Amino acid sequence: MERVFNFSAGPSMLPEKVLARAAEEMLCYEDSGTSVMEMSHRSPVYEKIIADAEALLRKVMEIPDNYKVLFLQGGASTQFAAVPLNLLNKNGKADYILSGQFSTKAYQEAQKYGDIAVAASSKDANFSFVPKTDKNSFRNDADYVHICFNNTIYGTKFPYIPDTGAIPLVADLSSCILSEPIDVSKFGLIYAGAQKNMSAAGLTVVIVREDLLGNARKDTPAMLDYKLMADNGSMYNTPPCWCIYIAKLVYEWILELGGLKAMQKRNAEKAQILYDYLDSQDYYLAPVEKESRSMMNVTFVTGNAELDKKFASEAAAEGLINLKGHRSVGGMRASIYNAMPKAGVEKLVAFMKKFAKNNPKA
Numbered sequence: 001m002e003r004v005f006n007f008s009a010g011p012s013m014l015p016e017k018v019l020a021r022a023a024e025e026m027l028c029y030e031d032s033g034t035s036v037m038e039m040s041h042r043s044p045v046y047e048k049i050i051a052d053a054e055a056l057l058r059k060v061m062e063i064p065d066n067y068k069v070l071f072l073q074g075g076a077s078t079q080f081a082a083v084p085l086n087l088l089n090k091n092g093k094a095d096y097i098l099s100g101q102f103s104t105k106a107y108q109e110a111q112k113y114g115d116i117a118v119a120a121s122s123k124d125a126n127f128s129f130v131p132k133t134d135k136n137s138f139r140n141d142a143d144y145v146h147i148c149f150n151n152t153i154y155g156t157k158f159p160y161i162p163d164t165g166a167i168p169l170v171a172d173l174s175s176c177i178l179s180e181p182i183d184v185s186k187f188g189l190i191y192a193g194a195q196k197n198m199s200a201a202g203l204t205v206v207i208v209r210e211d212l213l214g215n216a217r218k219d220t221p222a223m224l225d226y227k228l229m230a231d232n233g234s235m236y237n238t239p240p241c242w243c244i245y246i247a248k249l250v251y252e253w254i255l256e257l258g259g260l261k262a263m264q265k266r267n268a269e270k271a272q273i274l275y276d277y278l279d280s281q282d283y284y285l286a287p288v289e290k291e292s293r294s295m296m297n298v299t300f301v302t303g304n305a306e307l308d309k310k311f312a313s314e315a316a317a318e319g320l321i322n323l324k325g326h327r328s329v330g331g332m333r334a335s336i337y338n339a340m341p342k343a344g345v346e347k348l349v350a351f352m353k354k355f356a357k358n359n360p361k362a
């Protein structure tokens with residue numbers, strides 16, 4: 001069977017070049033005589049893979065020297081607990097901006113550990129936009145402010161980086177990391193599950209400013225202690241070896257294409273094709289406020305649940321799969337991460353036109 005265009009929100013498409021390279025090296029990586037999956041994480045050959053992966057990510061994202069890069073497990077969801085365990089260490093207070101389901105989950109998890117407040121929320125508008133904030137939105141004595149930068153389920157993205165003054169800003173970048181340049185120095189900590197835009201499921205990347213390390217709560221599990229992980233080069237225990245190797249190939253692919261500026265240009269072009277079409281007609285409705293639109297996850301509905309269902313199944317039959325919206329919001333969602341080619345988006349728009357013509361609303 002031929003490969004299809006996969007619009008899944010995650011795990012999602014990986015660049016074909018990366019998959020082909022991994023296939024080539026599957027049985028025997030360089031002159032190791034083994035697959036990457038089979039080698040000791042303490043072997044020199046694997047130590048080079050993880051060191052290269054870190055160096056490449058630092059280069060791609062221009063990560064300043066005073067930040068540590070950690071390759072962890074447990075998904076972004078584990079960070080919902082790790083962040084408060086490590087950073088809720090001065091006044092026991094943190095402020096969260098609620099802009100969707102993942103930021104709400106992060107907020108609920110953090111409540112187990114301290115005095116957690118909602119600084120702003122768009123819940124009453126079904127998270128159809130990202131709330132505005134300014135310095136006064138946050139408590140002066142908060143230990144950190146948490147945001148989810150791109151809201152995978154609703155298809156929104158922060159059109160700005162919140163100004164939190166001296167308070168460290170923590171951001172979940174799971175569904176937009178590596179999609180465009182981002183000024184890491186504006187953040188105290190960034191985390192991202194890798195299965196959206198970076199690698200296979202099983203790896204979570206944390207980028208954390210060094211001065212925030214070393215003050216974890218006493219009862220922090222070793223596996224969630226950033227300082228311990230940093231001191232051990234992400235090898236306190238067996239790291240997700242294979243996923244780190246795939247991430248390395250993805251970083252190389254991004255650099256080959258011209259880095260994050262080039263990635264941004266490609267992604268903006270793809271998103272514009274879709275949004276331009278959505279704005280040009282009235283069969284489909286794009287529920288998200290324009291200013292908050294995501295470049296990675298594009299949501300739309302027909303306004304009729306039966307038609308939405310028909311859309312997703314007919315699209316799948318034409319090789320456009322996983323377009324059904326998240327179970328909590330319905331409608332459709334096209335996740336168009338880095339690896340989705342422009343041709344996939346063009347084919348989707350052509351299908352949308354055809355479907356609208358063939359299925360007039362009563």
Ligand SMILES: *Cc1c(COP(=O)(O)O)cnc(C)c1O
Pocket residue numbers: 010074075076077078102148150151152172173174175193194196
């Ligand atoms: C997918 C996703 C998560 C959850 O990630 P897991 O790796 O499944 O824990 C959290 N935050 C965002 C923004 C996501 O897109």
